[in-house]
Amino acid sequence: MSTIISLNTLVLFLTAGQGIIFAVLLYFRSRKTRTINIHLSIILLAFTAEILQKFLLDTNYIYQFPHLVGLSLPFDASVGIALYWYIRKATSPEKNNNIQKILKHYSLFFVCVILSIPFWLMDFDAKLTLMETGVISRDWPSVVYYSLNLQVFLKITSFFLYLFFSIKLLIAHRNP
DSSP states (O other), X not given: OOOOOOHHHHHHXXXXXXXXXXXXXXXXXXHHHXXXXXXXXXXXXXXXXXXXXXXXXXXXXXXXXXXXXXXXXTGGGHHHHHHHHHHHHHHOTTSOOOHHHHHHHHHHHHHHHXXXXXXXXXXXXXXXXXXXXXXXXXXXXXXXXXXXXXXXXXXXXXXXXXXXXXXXXXXXXXXX
């Protein structure tokens, strides 16, 4: 299948490139602010993975890189967590923000990676159908069907919970 380059896909590609560059720059900015910037980098990388997936689908490059179909699936699980930890470190740097505590929160991302494995093991056409339509088919094997539905439920629930806790932190910081 031939590739399709348009203004829209060019903008997607440039946006993905800028996302990667800014995420790397945020991470390596300075040692003092690295602990807070890493969460912004994670948010940028999650959005960049989604944009890159859209670019590959729109340009038909996905046919040249079939192993990349659905690779971005678990990344959006980290957005709510990273937002919460960014706000927590910005508003309450004196709180216990050790790496073990942070990794416990990011364990949801790792659960989503594990839940994505059955999908990644499917054939190219079935994965491409989900990425293009967004519809989880009941005809797929039950392990794929239920793991994707569980992943969707976990992502939506966790995002709104972390958003609620982030807003709560901001209100508490505003009204000491």
